[in-house]
Amino acid sequence: MRWHRIQALVLRYTYLYTRSVPRVTEILFWPLMDLLVWGYVSVYLHRVGGVSGAANAFMFLLGAMIFWDILYRAQQGVTLSFLEDVWSRNLLNVFVAPVRVSEFVLTTFIVGFFRIAVTIGVLAGLAYALYSFNIFSLGMSLVPFFANLLLMGWALGMVTTSLIMRWGQGAEALAWGVPFLIQPVAAVFYPLDVLPGWLQPVALSIPATHVFEGMRQVLRGEGVSAASLAAAFALNAVYLVAAALFFRYMFTVARRKGLLAKLGTQ
Amino acid sequence: MNEAVVQVEHLRKEFNGTVAVADVSFNVRHGEIVGVLGPNGAGKTTTIQVLLRLTTPTSGAVRVFGKDLERHRCEILQRCNFCSAYTALPANLRVRENLRVTGGLYGVKDLPGKMDRLLELFEITHLKNKVTGQLSSGESTRVNLCKSLLNDPELLMLDEPTASLDPNIADKVRKLLRRIQREQGITMIYTSHNMRDVEEVCDRVLFLHKGGIIAEGTPQAVIAQFNHKTLEEVFISVARSGDLLAEATE
Numbered sequence: 001m002r003w004h005r006i007q008a009l010v011l012r013y014t015y016l017y018t019r020s021v022p023r024v025t026e027i028l029f030w031p032l033m034d035l036l037v038w039g040y041v042s043v044y045l046h047r048v049g050g051v052s053g054a055a056n057a058f059m060f061l062l063g064a065m066i067f068w069d070i071l072y073r074a075q076q077g078v079t080l081s082f083l084e085d086v087w088s089r090n091l092l093n094v095f096v097a098p099v100r101v102s103e104f105v106l107t108t109f110i111v112g113f114f115r116i117a118v119t120i121g122v123l124a125g126l127a128y129a130l131y132s133f134n135i136f137s138l139g140m141s142l143v144p145f146f147a148n149l150l151l152m153g154w155a156l157g158m159v160t161t162s163l164i165m166r167w168g169q170g171a172e173a174l175a176w177g178v179p180f181l182i183q184p185v186a187a188v189f190y191p192l193d194v195l196p197g198w199l200q201p202v203a204l205s206i207p208a209t210h211v212f213e214g215m216r217q218v219l220r221g222e223g224v225s226a227a228s229l230a231a232a233f234a235l236n237a238v239y240l241v242a243a244a245l246f247f248r249y250m251f252t253v254a255r256r257k258g259l260l261a262k263l264g265t266q
Numbered sequence: 267m268n269e270a271v272v273q274v275e276h277l278r279k280e281f282n283g284t285v286a287v288a289d290v291s292f293n294v295r296h297g298e299i300v301g302v303l304g305p306n307g308a309g310k311t312t313t314i315q316v317l318l319r320l321t322t323p324t325s326g327a328v329r330v331f332g333k334d335l336e337r338h339r340c341e342i343l344q345r346c347n348f349c350s351a352y353t354a355l356p357a358n359l360r361v362r363e364n365l366r367v368t369g370g371l372y373g374v375k376d377l378p379g380k381m382d383r384l385l386e387l388f389e390i391t392h393l394k395n396k397v398t399g400q401l402s403s404g405e406s407t408r409v410n411l412c413k414s415l416l417n418d419p420e421l422l423m424l425d426e427p428t429a430s431l432d433p434n435i436a437d438k439v440r441k442l443l444r445r446i447q448r449e450q451g452i453t454m455i456y457t458s459h460n461m462r463d464v465e466e467v468c469d470r471v472l473f474l475h476k477g478g479i480i481a482e483g484t485p486q487a488v489i490a491q492f493n494h495k496t497l498e499e500v501f502i503s504v505a506r507s508g509d510l511l512a513e514a515t516e
């Protein structure tokens with residue numbers, strides 16, 4: 001891996017995002033809308049609930065919404081970076097240069113990380129200002145939670161990009177749809193035990209489930225389950241390797257079928 | 267001067283059972299400008315894509331700078347570049363930003379100086395701070411050519427570089443390419459549907475039809491081989507031979 005190539009690709013995405021008002025808006029618009037809707041839903045629940053659990057539900061929903069955005073934006077960071085090159089017919093310029101696939105993927109990770117940092121920074125600030133909800137009250141456990149969601153988002157991003165590479169621009173709706181396939185099972189907005197018994201083992205095989213369960217534990221003041229975090233990291237390691245192998249395989253297929261060139265000139 | 271920069275042996279490429287390149291073998295020597303010609307579907311774009319490692323061959327061997335392309339992709343591409351009428355640089359970046367990114371990808375030394383020299387060579391210094399998406403197609407082509415020369419490539423692949431240019435700019439570009447090739451000894455592979463381009467620029471042509479090479483030699487030799495007066499007449503007679511015309515009129 002050569003740093004100057006990664007640096008050049010990061011620079012290219014930095015130019016791209018800072019030059020375009022719609023792209024900057026896109027980074028903040030949807031998270032902001034989510035925060036407002038979920039925030040006020042939580043406030044409403046808090047008012048009508050009138051029971052002690054409602055206060056927790058308020059925090060759980062806001063925390064879950066912000067955490068979900070980390071996962072979603074991490075996936076988008078990878079997939080949309082690839083799509084940006086497709087849309088601008090620049091993909092061939094990248095792959096006729098001596099850029100390794102690993103360098104390209106690492107760049108999308110870095111870009112995704114900065115997109116998330118901006119989004120979460122704004123969301124955390126607004127959640128505190130509007131609802132007095134402090135995401136940093138999770139303390140140091142925020143770090144492993146964040147890391148796990150980031151890793152899972154990257155794995156999902158690689159899988160989504162692979163599918164777009166294989167099935168072309170017709171499949172680009174997947175960029176926005178894939179994370180929502182796991183949302184109902186990953187216990188994002190409700191605890192694991194709400195799911196039917198037969199679905200719970202499936203949910204536990206998703207790293208994000210451990211994070212969302214862990215977040216609720218911490219907000220309840222029960223501390224972090226080290227075993228649950230370890231399980232999330234272990235699952236993420238497996239999924240990241242599997243996603244990287246899948247990406248590599250699909251890249252090879254795309255080259256064999258001439259799809260890369262087609263995507264780059266469509 | 268005579269060593270082969272590109273060696274292609276028995277290249278075959280099929281897409282889902284359709285043969286795009288049947289059995290193509292050729293060499294490109296150091297400092298040559300070789301035109302790859304042929305009607306639509308002849309296999310020239312596929313051949314170029316294989317040389318750029320965008321597509322993997324079904325069978326056959328490709329060696330560039332004496333090295334196997336599959337095993338030394340990055341090392342080889344570091345010494346090559348590509349310019350096509352069918353790709354674009356990101357539209358919302360300024361010209362200098364696009365060149366800066368490309369320079370970074372290739373690790374170009376003295377990048378600002380290099381950019382200035384190339385922009386001056388193509389007479390587009392005034393476009394340096396312009397947004398790429400606001401350029402005319404002729405200006406975009408020249409920016410693309412600057413991009414493709416930024417890393418001092420030893421092998422340059424040009425896919426219809428004058429496709430969108432008016433006759434005046436096209437003539438300037440042809441002359442510039444010739445000059446650059448003479449001064450820097452760059453090896454070039456050139457595809458075009460403009461036969462005047464090819465006659466003026468190329469030292470040698472490979473005429474592809476239905477995935478195979480049907481003629482090879484200097485433009486004059488190929489014209490003589492087909493008993494025509496110009497390369498354009500050769501092109502038309504080849505394109506209209508066999509079932510191509512029948513398909514077109516069906």
